[in-house]
Amino acid sequence: MSATPRYRFAPSPTGYFHVGGARTALYNWLLALKNNGTFVLRIEDTDESRNEPQWTQGIIDALAWIGIDSNDPHFEGPYFQSTYAAEHVAAAHRLFEEGKAYYCDQTTEQIQERAKAAGLNGYDGFSRDRKLGPGPGHVLRFRVPEGKTIVNDTVRGSVEFENSTIEDFVLLRGNGTPVFLIANVVDDITMNITHVVRAEEHLPNTPKQQMLWEALGHTPPVWAHVPVLVNEQRKKLSKRRDKVAVEQYREEGILPEAMVNYLMTLGWAPSGDTEIVPLQKIQDEFRLEDVNHSPAFFDIKKLLSFNGEYIRLMSHDAFIAAANEVLTSSAATWSADRYKPEVFAAMAPLVQTRVAVMSEVVAMVDFLFLAEPPIDDAAFAKAFGSDFAVPTLSEISKAFETVEWNAESIKVAVETIGNQHDVKLGKLQGPLRVAITGRTVGPPLFEPIELLGRVESQRRIRAALVRAAG
């Protein structure tokens, strides 16, 4: 038994990184850090039909994003399962030589037919004693022993399987290549894995793998099966129907800290009355024994709420830096030369409390950088629907010619006009806001007006007035 625990994360490279995988990886990673163990990354790339080398880099990048750093001393790998194919086959052959596995020539159709006729399901062990040798189309099957298999699971306690309900499963395909069950076990054995922490969907595989560990002469690892993540229909999160790609959340401006914190509150919770907590506290407190047993709904709304909170927690400078990144990216709707970082910096505090994801800052400040911000028709109709709109805006326009150009004076000037017309500032600012920003809602108005300057503000107000007249 090795002195330090060795955990592993073994994704198959399928093109994107699943949030469920991210959570499983996080569990393993945190446990490795907490127990001064090792996190082994193994890419299970044995399904040649859907195996693309660039996916591997995607996985490493996604792991890095959630804080699992491949340069950290606790990180080991990546290993590639495909490079160990010879070992997998050798292990299977050893099992055959020891009589623990046997060859079978039955096709799927034949197996199904016999099962149907017998009123049973699955493979019935037809070839167990036929003493077949290897050959084209012959699969190697594991001879499931009699008795029962008890899986000791850190999350679920002990789970008992009657071996008679487990069919003699395939180890080697008809073409001689190994399947997942044996490849996974052989790799775990050679990599000295001590703890297998994975999603609950693997629980039915576990008795089979445990039998393989034992048949191969090794003590099985500590198992832990964590509940799956589900959608609002309570079905396992699926690539087809659900938004599961970590990369997509990253692009939309979810902060990694928020994602990590949120993921860790699914099936588990830190002590105390607050869920937004430092990663260190999570690392200190997290225990597999405390993980819930039932599936958890991946609630994007709550994720967004966490993210908004993390955005507000950022320092002034950090927020500006993060915002600058999206404002100078392809997400920007203006031509790059019109962007003025110092203008945004002045606005930053006003937008920081108003966005839940970083991508939202674009629409929050676009009117400052767009030469001609589009005016939403519905917004215009709403703002100019009242009879005070045009007269007050005209007066505002006049007042803007002479008012001292700073946010506070501008506000006072507008407020004064409101008083004369007996219209509260809250209503009065509507038409002005639409004229300036094109929208009915947005950050506080007078600061950006100051930033925009007298001339441009006047121009926009006049344009709106013309539109209202026409």
Next chain:
RNA sequence: GGCCCCAUCGUCUAGUGGCCUAGGACACUACCCUCUCAAGGUAGCGGCACGGGUUCGAAUCCCGUUGGGGCUGCCA
């Protein structure tokens, strides 16, 4: 169908036989604050699936029912 897992507010959870007239968070509602919208503050709504046991005492232990979910490939 078979095997396995699960069951506290709509959702995520705290709770490990008395501290529970069940706590927090998201969402929702109302009010306060307020130049719109947010943020913030206050209050509110809302739950131990059901039925039997065990016990002086059960959300917590046992059994059953019901309801969910996972697996059931020569995918991983």
